Amino acid sequence: MKKHSFVTLISAICLVILLSACGNNVGNGGTNTQPSASPEASAAAEQNGAANNGQQGEAAPKFPRTIKAANGDITIAEQPKKVAVVHWGYGDSLLLFNLESVGIALPFTEAQSVLHSESYKPYVDKVKELEIVGENTTVHMEGLLAYGPDLIIAGSSVNGEIAEQLEKIATTVVIDEAVTDVWSNWQALVTEFGHILGQEEVAEKYIADYNAKVQEAKEKLADVKGSVAFLQVRDNAVWLQGANYLKPYYEGMGLQAPEGDAQGEGAELSLEGLVALNPDHLFLGYFNYEDKSLSALTDEWEKSEVWSQLKAVQNKQVYAINGQLALGYGPIGNIYGVNAVLEALE
Missing domain, CATH: 3.40.50.1980 (Nitrogenase molybdenum iron protein domain)
Structure with a gap:
């Protein structure tokens, strides 16, 4: 009787262990995983997953963006719609980009400028509004104010004396002419414009096409x-x-x-x-x-x-x-x- 009772006890213990292991496997999907999260954590994870799925495939918003400029870290809150360049050497860099309204300062008078040349025509024609905000290297502050730009792009040397006045008119990004090497490296300047305007792909394509043309030549x-x-x-x-x-x-x-x-x-x-x-x-x-x-x-x-x-x-x-x-x-x-x-x- 004692021997039979001992065997029965051992069998019962083994059965309990077996049933416990089976129960864990069913709850964990048959794998050896960590214990389940709390209901609150599970709900949060579901919400995060839904948010991520909603953003999947969508490009990150381009604005606001902060630009490291010669006049500090400048935040551009929204995609600018009216952009003025007051550096007389930056005009054609601006015209490369997709903008409906631009203001440009010129190295000479408008009559003497190349704005009406065949080379400029494709770029000028795609702009709905083009205002001259400076001639003969001088910025017309009243004309610039009347134009009402969302964004002004200036040069640290050429426009240094009027930088504070420009900042009172609109958000102003001052490009360091020496650092960017604007006088002999327009590709660096165009790249900077692409970053400022949120149109990096436009800058990259123009530069790539140009370099291919030079190599061909x-x-x-x-x-x-x-x-x-x-x-x-x-x-x-x-x-x-x-x-x-x-x-x-x-x-x-x-x-x-x-x-x-x-x-x-x-x-x-x-x-x-x-x-x-x-x-x-x-x-x-x-x-x-x-x-x-x-x-x-x-x-x-x-x-x-x-x-x-x-x-x-x-x-x-x-x-x-x-x-x-x-x-x-x-x-x-x-x-x-x-x-x-x-x-x-x-």
């Missing part, structure tokens, strides 16, 4: 022989454009600069200085290209016997281009220049 001009000089032609002065400044043409397209001390940074040039340079190919970047009523100093040079002795003149390798565009600081002018140089030398 370089391959087509690989057999060009001799030196190539670019002159900025004004009414009372001629300036040699240095290789350090015209990197898209020299480094980008593989052209050879003339020898000489001035060729790096460029310098004002006389006819005698041009004879000493004596390039094989000569590009005359006229600033009266759009308005022939203005004079050009080289018109007088071309009447001299000295001019006729230049290699480029004798070999018919002198080319006229729009100096405001090809020798300017911005992307629209630069792509015009690449195409013009390619057409001339190909």
